[in-house]
Amino acid sequence: MRFALAFLLTLVLSYLSGLVFPWWIIALVGLSVGYLINMTPSKSFFAGFLACFILWAGIAFYTDIANEHILATRVGALFTLKQPILMVLITGFIGGLVTGMASLTGALLRKGLKRLTAA
Amino acid sequence: MRNLPLILTALVTCALVVVLNMNLGSIPALGKFLSPQHGFWKNAEAADNDYSGEFNLEGLKGQSTVYFDERLVPHVFAGSESDAYFIQGYLHAKFRLWQMEMQTFAAAGRISEVAGKRTLQFDKQQRRMGMVFAAQNMLRETEADSTTKNAFDQYTAGVNHFIENLDDRDLPLEYKLLSYRPEKWTNLKVALFVKQMAKTLASNENDLALSFAKNFFNEAQLKILFPQIPDSLDPVIPAGTVFPPATINPVKPADADSAYINNYNIIPLNEIDKPNPANGSNNWAVSGSRTKSGKPILANDPHLELTLPSVWFEMQLTIPGMNVYGVSFPGCPGIIIGFNDYISWGVTNAGRDVRDYFELKFKDRTKTSYWFNNSWKKVDSLKIETFHVKGGNTVYDTVAYIDQGPVMFDQDFESRISPGKAYAVRWIAHEPSNEMRAFRMLNHAKNYDEYLAAIKLFVCPAQNFAFASVAGDIALWQQGKFPARWEQQGLYILPYVDNRYTWQGYIPQAENPHVLNPARGYVSSANQRSVAGDYPYFIPGDYDLYRGIRINKRLESMPSVTPLDMMNLQKDNYNTLAATALPLLMKHLQKSGLSVTEAGYADSLTAWNYFSDPGIVAPTIFKIWYDSLETFVWHDELRPLNAIGFNPHEKTLIEALLRDSAFSYIDDINTKNKETLSDAVTASFKSAASTLRQLALKNYESWGAYKNTTIYHLLGQELLPFARSGLQIGGGAHIVNATQHNHGPSWKMVVELTTPMQAWVIYPGGQSGNPGSKYYDNFVDDYAAGKYYQAWIMNESDKNDKRIKSTLVFNKK
Secondary structure (H helix, E strand, O other): OHHHHHHHHHHHHHHHHHOOOOOOHHHHHHHHHHHHOOOOHHHHHHHHHHHHHHHHHHHHHHHHHHOOOHHHHHHHHHOOOOOHHHHHHHHHHHHHHHHHHHHHHHHHHHHHHHHHHHO | OOOHHHHHHHHHHHHHHHHHOOOEOOEOOHHHHHOOOOOHHHHOOOOOOOOOEEEEEOOOOOOEEEEEOOOOOEEEEOOOHHHHHHHHHHHHHHHHHHHHHHHHHHHOOOOHHHHOHHHHHHHHHHHHOOHHHHHHHHHHHHHOOHHHHHHHHHHHHHHHHHHHOOOHHHOOHHHHHHOOOOOOOOHHHHHHHHHHHHHHHHOOOOHHHHHHHOOOOOHHHHHHHOOOOOOOOOOOOOOOOOOOOOOOOOOOOOOHHHHHHOOOOOOOOOOOOOOOOOOEEEEEEEOHHHEOOOOOEEEEEEEEEOEEOOOOEEEEEEEOOEEEEEEEOOOOOOOOEEEOOOEEEEEEEOOEOOEEEEEEEEOOOOOOEEEEOOEEEEOOEEEEEEEEOOOOOEEEEEEEEEOOEEEEEOOOOOOOOOOOEEEEEEEHHHOOOOHHHHHHHHHHOOOHHHHHHHHOOOOOOOEEEEEEEOOOOEEEEEEOOOEOOOOOOOOOOEEOOOHHHOOOOEOOHHHOOEEEOOOOOEEEEOOEOOOOOOOOOOOOEOOEOHHHHHHHHHHHHOOOEOHHHHHHHHOOOEEHHHHHHHHHHHHHOOOOOOOHHHHHHHHHHHHOOOEOOOOOOHHHHHHHHHHHHHHHHHOOOOHHHHHOOOOOOHHHHHHHHHHOOOOHHHOOOOOOOOOOHHHHHHHHHHHHHHHHHHHHHOOOOOHHHHHOEEEEEOOHHHHHHHOEEEEOOOOOOOEOOOOOOOEEEOOEEEEEOOOOOEEEEEOOOOOOOOOOOOOOOOOHHHHHOOOOEEOOOOOHHHOOOOOOOEEEEEEEO
């Protein structure tokens, strides 16, 4: 349940904040959700990773289809990638990695602060 | 240390975000670049994108509507001229902003702000050549006229309306790749764009290289190597036209032979980014007496570097009293080549020398005074140029200006120049002019007189303006401002210790070469010398020869011409250089000593009909053979010129050989033997055959594969995936279909002057500059296949036509 909540919260907040703020807002979203929703650090990482992977790869995939793969093919070739779908996956991976790491940091921060208050 | 994982993870996360937010070499900040809400995905335009919209803006005079057709050609119906230019500026920016800004950065010598130190020398040269000075002079003249000032103001406002409402995430892709933002557009940038065209088309003389050549060759030799009038010239103005005597008669200074012609001692002065000698065009107009419809037909195809985005943007501009269709330059208001309801016009480059250099002597390194009339004279001004180099320090450069123009070369720019020596440049492009007024009047023109009144104002870059009207007139004027020179004046750097070597006047406009309704029933130009030796002025320049010969020969032989005939003539692959040279070369080729492969190559040349079609090998053999023959003949004597990339024109060798098969340069001075033409022809053939065998191994020997016609992105090799390469197109240098590797017909237009007008057009690109749009290169395949589109000259009553895909409305607020 918590995993699903963290996942959805990250996905929705990342999308909405991305409409207004610079791209790195996904790191702050990941950090906050990781901190607020009490899960094991590894679950936090995966929730964050998955949310932003799906968000970024999803938008990219949709854009790529509507674009008939024109730009992903050209930009992909700049990065020596032959298939436009690889640009979609790399996009998702980069977004997921940043958010996942931020969520992990949030979860560890929560644990650290808890120890501090308990001591 | 139980918090170690936290600290480590936090550090790694921060590092990740920082690295992804940083440009690493040529790789843009990946986080931002990949983010589908910020980066390149935002430029991946949906294939069915709708460009419709509605604006309510202050500053507009009334309501206007833009209809985009299925090729994304905008048909602008504006309530007033002022609104039309605003909308044109907006549309140029919407589809071509990056390109127009980049080209004006290049004009202004500001590329190193984006590209860093490696382009600093280019930038310095642009400033020292007086590009900004020229643009300012043009702008002053343009803004002194309220009509053209308003055109510039409105155009600029339209561009800026787009820029001001442009979110970072919607920036054109190139800004994202290079990580910068567009700046505000200005009227000066329009003038800079025009001056960049002036540089492309009117800085093709070789004064500096020829002056250097004097170190090795005397005047008589130079006249052979770099002759003024080719033997086989078929001039623009029909031979037999009688020219009135010159009204300006410049006088050659008495000491010209010793102080100028035979005076040398010049180091090679390096011109960075010299214009491509292939820059040129074809145009012609056929009178109704020769056409099937009885109405004139006009054709034009300007040859420029082929790039994506294209240099052209197609559009229709309609306002009360004017309905003009054609191509515009993103960066510039108005229609440059096209037609309206009454007339059509097309341009080719005049190619005449309108730039000279003057040698002077500075008193000292402060460059504040120079030796003139036997005393030290103060320079007019010292301009400090500033360069904000990306990733480096700001660089300053001081340029002296004298009455002739900017001092382009001195020790501060070219360290090998001996102390004190300096070279000022005088260039017609520096002179005040109002080309906007010329184009505006041309867009409105209804007949020959109005066409003439319009083009008279055109100063630089000088063009051959072909003209045809619905009323039935055809005409051609070579128009621009030209110095009246004494024989040999300005071929080389001129001395400047007093006024005796400066320009003594200009050729009066009415004496410019022109022709109206000639008896032969057509006018044409293809960058050949406009007139033969009977024209009363000395007109050096950089001219083609063979395209004009072919065009006239074809037009001469065509009965009842149709637009289709004209399209086929634009696609004509007949290689006149080959047809001129090959019979002589084959005659002197020693066939006895050839290998089987070599004999095979010789046979395919014998069988060749001189058409440089893409699927055959003969054009490749000829090209490589002729190149290697040129090397054989010239490279020994001309080594020092070859070293600076300066060689005789291709036509010069064959004309010399046809004149004299014992031409003295044939001998290789590095051998004891005396080589004959037959030796030269055979040796170069064998060398060409060896190159061909290498090509054949890789299947590159067919003309299409060898030439590999490619349309590069403006950033060239660095963005190769954004280019279109391997296009199978015939033609080449000196051929009417002038398509070379990355150069050729940048716009092809055939107009039949019926009522209503009919036109067939195409250019190798697409209307959108966005590499993420399907309109980026959607004309390319049709262009390569030799197709044309029938231009849709829309009436506003057609607004429900199914060809209209989007509608953009502009209202006055």
